[in-house]
Structures are given as structure tokens and as C-alpha cells.
Amino acid sequence: MLTFLIRRIATILPTLVFVSMLIFGLQQLLPGDPAVVLAGEERDPNVVAYLHQKLHLDEPLPMRYLYWVRGVLHGDLGESLRLQQPVLDLILQKLPVTIELALLAITIALAIGIPAGIVSAVKRNTAWDYGANIVALWGLSTPNFWLGIMLILLFSVTLGWLPASGYVSPREDLRANLAAMIMPAFVLGNAIAAVLMRHTRSAMLQVLSSDYVRTARAKGLAERGVVMKHALRNALIPIITLGALELGTLLSGAVLTEQVFTIPGFGKLIVDAVFNRDYAVVQGVVLFTATTYIVLNLLADIAYVIVNPRLRVQK
Amino acid sequence: MSEAAVGVPALDQVAPAIEAGYRAGALRRLLRRPAAAFGLAVIAAFVAIALFAPWLAPYDPLLTSWSAVRKAPNAAHWFGTDEIGRDVLSRVVFGARASLLAGVVSVFISLSLGIPIGLLAGYAGGRIDALISRLTDAVLACPFLILAIALAAFLGPSLTNAMIAIGISATPVFVRLTRGQVMAVKVEDFVLAARAIGNSPWRIALVHVLPNAIPPLIVQATLAIAAAVIAEASLSFLGLGQQPPAPSWGSMLNVAKNYIDNAPWMAIWPGVSIFLLVLSFNLVGDGLRDALDPRSR
Numbered sequence: 001m002l003t004f005l006i007r008r009i010a011t012i013l014p015t016l017v018f019v020s021m022l023i024f025g026l027q028q029l030l031p032g033d034p035a036v037v038l039a040g041e042e043r044d045p046n047v048v049a050y051l052h053q054k055l056h057l058d059e060p061l062p063m064r065y066l067y068w069v070r071g072v073l074h075g076d077l078g079e080s081l082r083l084q085q086p087v088l089d090l091i092l093q094k095l096p097v098t099i100e101l102a103l104l105a106i107t108i109a110l111a112i113g114i115p116a117g118i119v120s121a122v123k124r125n126t127a128w129d130y131g132a133n134i135v136a137l138w139g140l141s142t143p144n145f146w147l148g149i150m151l152i153l154l155f156s157v158t159l160g161w162l163p164a165s166g167y168v169s170p171r172e173d174l175r176a177n178l179a180a181m182i183m184p185a186f187v188l189g190n191a192i193a194a195v196l197m198r199h200t201r202s203a204m205l206q207v208l209s210s211d212y213v214r215t216a217r218a219k220g221l222a223e224r225g226v227v228m229k230h231a232l233r234n235a236l237i238p239i240i241t242l243g244a245l246e247l248g249t250l251l252s253g254a255v256l257t258e259q260v261f262t263i264p265g266f267g268k269l270i271v272d273a274v275f276n277r278d279y280a281v282v283q284g285v286v287l288f289t290a291t292t293y294i295v296l297n298l299l300a301d302i303a304y305v306i307v308n309p310r311l312r313v314q315k
Numbered sequence: 316m317s318e319a320a321v322g323v324p325a326l327d328q329v330a331p332a333i334e335a336g337y338r339a340g341a342l343r344r345l346l347r348r349p350a351a352a353f354g355l356a357v358i359a360a361f362v363a364i365a366l367f368a369p370w371l372a373p374y375d376p377l378l379t380s381w382s383a384v385r386k387a388p389n390a391a392h393w394f395g396t397d398e399i400g401r402d403v404l405s406r407v408v409f410g411a412r413a414s415l416l417a418g419v420v421s422v423f424i425s426l427s428l429g430i431p432i433g434l435l436a437g438y439a440g441g442r443i444d445a446l447i448s449r450l451t452d453a454v455l456a457c458p459f460l461i462l463a464i465a466l467a468a469f470l471g472p473s474l475t476n477a478m479i480a481i482g483i484s485a486t487p488v489f490v491r492l493t494r495g496q497v498m499a500v501k502v503e504d505f506v507l508a509a510r511a512i513g514n515s516p517w518r519i520a521l522v523h524v525l526p527n528a529i530p531p532l533i534v535q536a537t538l539a540i541a542a543a544v545i546a547e548a549s550l551s552f553l554g555l556g557q558q559p560p561a562p563s564w565g566s567m568l569n570v571a572k573n574y575i576d577n578a579p580w581m582a583i584w585p586g587v588s589i590f591l592l593v594l595s596f597n598l599v600g601d602g603l604r605d606a607l608d609p610r611s612r
Contacts, residue, residue: 014449015449015452015453015456016453018449018450018452018453019453019456019457021453022453022454022457023457023465026465026466026469027469029466029469029470030469031471137594137597137598138594140593140597141541141590141593141594141597142590142593143545143548143549143552143568143586143589143590143593145548145549145552145568145572146568146582146585146586146589146590149568149571149572149575149582149586150582150583150586152572152575153575153579153582157575157576157579164575247458248458248459248461249458251458251461252458252459252460252461253460255460255461255464255553256460256549256552256553259552259553260572270461270464270465271464271553273468274464274467274468274553274555275554279468279469282464282465282468282469283465285461285465286457286461286462286465289457289458289461290453290456290457290458291456293456293457293458294456
């Protein structure tokens with residue numbers, strides 16, 4: 001297990017280095033002098049001079065990269081020119097809102113995707129299977145920002161049941177918080193539910209045709225027990241790993257969902273930064289997201305090895 | 316040498332004939348699937364709408380009319396009008412151009428970059444493969460839309476830059492897929508035979524290995540067009556794609572969300588159009604996957 005861990009961590013180090021190069025390289029896409037562009041529309045000469053010094057723009061590119069990496073390793077992701085705050089502080093301020101949205105979305109996705117996948121596999125080639133597949137295709141093909149607008153039209157404008165936008169902290173008022181978050185969470189969970197349903201269906205079909213399931217049936221066990229106790233437990237292993245890969249979908253989706261429902265989270269931070277040409281924030285958010293994604297995938301791999309002892313021997 | 320020279324034309328003639336027959340069969344199998352046939356028909360309809368937009372649209376999509384601001388659907392404006400009196404149907408018709416263009420061009424960029432890089436990684440192996448694989452992992456670690464937003468932000472907002480951003484962000488999937496296919500194919504007997512008769516590595520890679528790696532790439536490209544259409548709509552919705560007043564389904568939805576309480580028709584039709592186009596590419600992609608799967612023969 002320790003060897004596996006060391007080997008796995010060794011593979012993510014070069015990836016992290018390349019990620020940092022890629023994100024640092026984004027700055028090179030800016031036309032002309034980056035300090036002038038980064039200084040915003042006012043182009044205050046003092047700010048330009050400060051940025052020249054801070055970004056080491058007079059040094060060669062490899063040296064600038066090393067200075068930037070040193071800052072990142074010390075938790076310095078730069079400073080928002082518009083908000084005059086360190087980027088890391090901004091990210092940490094907005095993160096709890098997006099984490100809450102993501103957790104609610106994952107809960108909804110699991111509640112829809114896994115039962116639908118099980119039913120679809122157990123009742124293969126029946127109306128249930130076709131129905132679940134149609135729902136999955138709907139989930140994969142619907143742009144989540146449009147679904148959000150349509151839900152606002154139905155539940156806020158027409159029925160008046162839920163607020164169309166805004167955010168209330170759960171510490172202030174849990175009920176109001178859930179009322180504000182349920183639509184965005186459903187919108188975000190919808191596409192992931194579709195992916196989970198497809199993975200669950202194919203994993204269950206594979207497990208249901210295996211010898212040990214046939215043996216369990218031959219012993220006379222009730223079908224419900226065979227499916228839930230024998231088949232699902234093993235089918236869940238690949239679903240956990242594939243579910244972790246959906247984190248990217250979750251974060252990308254959060255950008256749009258937070259925009260539609262005006263939720264002050266991580267996604268809204270990057271969009272606002274783009275429009276205010278606050279490039280340090282854009283870079284910081286991408287770096288933070290990519291690093292989180294890599295670390296969570298590492299944890300998913302470790303979880304996969306822990307729940308599947310055979311892999312421990314192989315690795 | 317003479318034996319090899321005799322054997323090569325025979326191998327080169329027989330393999331393409333089998334391949335051509337198989338692909339024709341794959342198209343027949345695809346069209347026999349009702350869902351895929353429906354998807355193809357919808358895509359064909361959208362392509363026709365995009366090509367013949369000037370003749371199909373009842374009005375100029377940029378023409379404003381202050382006497383027809385936010386009019387509900389009626390005989391003169393079947394899909395209603397928007398916040399400055401433009402005909403929504405005409406804008407939906409012209410908007411098909413941006414979506415289809417973005418879908419096809421972005422995937423073309425991804426394929427143009429992804430296939431050669433994947434081929435190089437898979438065929439060369441060793442350090443080149445390790446370097447390309449780590450680079451691919453790095454790009455894949457950045458969520459697709461977030462990377463596309465960052466690229467579009469740094470390149471500047473426009474449809475062209477959105478297509479470049481989407482194309483670059485989607486490239487790693489094609490690199491990985493091509494690499495995996497090439498690694499599987501390059502150890503096959505016919506590749507070893509081609510090497511044994513003295514073909515150059517480039518000829519083997521391009522003539523013998525690459526064609527056999529194509530079917531999964533076709534499936535992935537179809538599904539990637541669906542993802543690119545949604546990505547373009549997303550970037551335009553955020554204001555990073557097609558710039559106003561040019562019509563695009565995403566930017567139409569961006570404006571429509573502000574008028575959802577008194578002009579919901581502004582939001583319905585662009586969304587339905589994105590949904591139908593994306594659904595169709597997904598149906599065709601799923602159908603192609605089954606039709607090109609040798610096990611389904």
C-alpha cells in the first residue's frame with residue numbers, strides 16, 4: 001500500500017508542474033505588456049510600475065515562472081486588483097457556498113442516478129430501461145443554465161414557490177437557505193445523475209451476469225437480496241471512482257448555475273473576474289480547481305485500492 | 316524481398332476492401348437504429364437551416380423595432396420578439412450558424428492537435444509518451460469549461476476565440492484516445508508484418524496503424540461536437556462567445572433570463588434548439604458506438 005501511495009504521488013508531481021506551467025502560460029496570451037493589461041482600464045502608471053516589479057517582468061520567462069511558483073508554494077496566488085484582496089482569501093471566502101451547492105447536487109445526483117441505473121439494469125430491455133435511458137439522455141443534452149431558467153419560470157415566476165435568486169447562509173436561516181439552494185442543486189445534479197445512471201447500469205449489468213450472482217440465485221436467495229446485497233456492493237466500486245471524475249463537471253456546472261441563480265460562490269468569482277479583467281483571480285481559480293481535482297482523484301484512487309483488496313496485491 | 320513485394324499489394328488491396336465493406340455495413344447499421352436515424356435527420360435539418368438562413372428567416376435577425384418590443388408569439392412573429400423588438404425566430408434560425416460552426420470547428424481543432432500528438436505518444440512510446448501523457452494529464456486536470464473560460468478570457472471574447480478555447484480544452488481526450496488505440500494496434504500481426512517487410516515508421520504509423528484507430532475517434536468526435544455546442548452556448552451565455560448583436564443561442568439566453576417574468580418565449584426557443592441539436596449528436600454518437608463495434612456485427 002505504501003509503495004502504491006509513493007508511486008501514485010510521484011506521478012502527480014510532474015502533472016502539478018505542468019499544470020502550473022499551463023496556468024502561468026495563460027498570462028503570456030495577453031497582448032502587449034502584461035503589466036499594462038493587468039493594470040485595468042485606468043492604467044495607472046504607479047500600478048503598472050508596481051506590477052512590473054511584482055511580476056518580475058524585466059527578468060527572463062523561466063525566472064518569472066520560478067518567482068511565480070515560489071509565491072504559489074507560499075500561498076500567494078496574487079492579488080485581486082479590483083477587490084484589493086489576496087486571491088487565496090477570496091477563494092476561501094467563496095468556497096463554502098460552492099461546497100454546499102456541490103454537496104447538495106451530489107446528493108441529488110446519487111439519489112436519482114444510482115436507483116435509476118439499478119432499475120434500468122435489472123429490468124433490461126423493458127419500458128423501465130428505456131424510460132431511464134431517455135431520462136439520462138435528457139440530462140446529458142440539457143444545458144444546465146437553460147434548465148435553471150426554465151425552473152425559475154415554473155417554480156418562481158408561475159407558481160411562486162421558490163426564490164428565483166439570491167443566497168442565505170444556513171447559519172442565518174436554514175429553511176431559506178434550502179429554498180434558495182434546491183433549484184440550483186437540482187440543475188447541477190441533473191447532468192451528473194445522468195452520468196451516474198449510465199455507469200451504474202453498465203456496472204450492474206456486468207456484475208449481474210457474473211458467476212457468484214448466478215450462484216446466489218441458485219441458492220434460492222430473494223432477487224432483492226441478490227441485487228442489493230451481492231451485486232450492488234461490487235458494482236459500486238467503479239462508480240465511486242467514476243463519480244470522483246465528475247468533480248470537473250460539478251465545478252464547471254457551478255460556474256453557470258451560480259451565474260443563473262446569482263449565488264455568490266466560487267463560480268461567480270471567476271465570471272466576475274473575467275469581466276473585470278481581474279486576471280490574477282482567473283489564474284488563481286484555475287490553479288486552485290486543478291490542484292483540488294488532482295488531489296481528489298488521488299484520494300479516489302486510494303479509496304478504490306482500500307475497498308478492493310485484490311488491487312493492493314497487484315499494485 | 317521479392318516475396319514481400321508480392322505480398323504487400325495483396326495485403327494493401329484486400330484490407331481496404333474489407334474495411335470499406337465494414338464501414339458501409341456500419342452506416343447501414345446506424346441508419347437501422349431509430350434513435351440514431353432521428354438524430355441524423357435533426358442534424359441535417361439544422362445544417363439546412365444554418366445554410367439557408369437568409370431565405371428561411373422571416374426578418375433580418377438584427378432588425379430592431381421599438382413598436383414590437385417583447386411581443387408574445389403571434390402570426391407576424393411566430394416565436395415572439397425580444398427586448399428591442401427583434402424577431403426571435405429569425406435570431407434562432409441564424410443562431411444555428413454559430414452553434415454548428417463552433418461545434419464542428421472546435422472538434423476539428425481538437426482532432427488536428429489530438430490525433431498527431433496521440434499518434435506520436437502511442438507509436439514512439441518511452442520518454443516522448445511519458446512527457447505527452449503528463450502534459451495531457453495537466454490539461455485534463457483543469458475542468459473543461461473552466462479552462463475554456465480562462466482561455467477565452469485571456470484571448471479576448473469572440474466566437475473565434477471561444478472555438479479555439481473549446482478546441483484546445485477538448486484536445487487531451489483525443490490525445491488519450493488516439494494513444495490508447497495506437498498502442499493496442501501497433502502490436503497486431505499486420506503491423507509487425509508491415510515492419511518486417513521494411514516499411515518506414517512513418518508509413519506504418521500513418522498507413523497501417525492510424526486507419527485502424529479511427530472508429531472510436533469518430534464516435535468521440537460526434538459526442539465532442541455535442542459537448543462543444545453546449546460549451547459555445549455556455550461561453551456565449553457568459554458573454555465570452557459570440558458578441559452582440561450577432562445572434563447566438565447562448566447569448567440570447569443570457570439576455571432572456573432578465574425578462575423571464577414577462578417574456579418567457581425569449582428563453583424557450585433558443586434552449587429547445589440547443590437541447591435538440593445536442594441530443595441529436597448524442598444519439599448519433601451512441602448509435603455510431605454500437606454500429607462500429609465489431610461485436611455487434
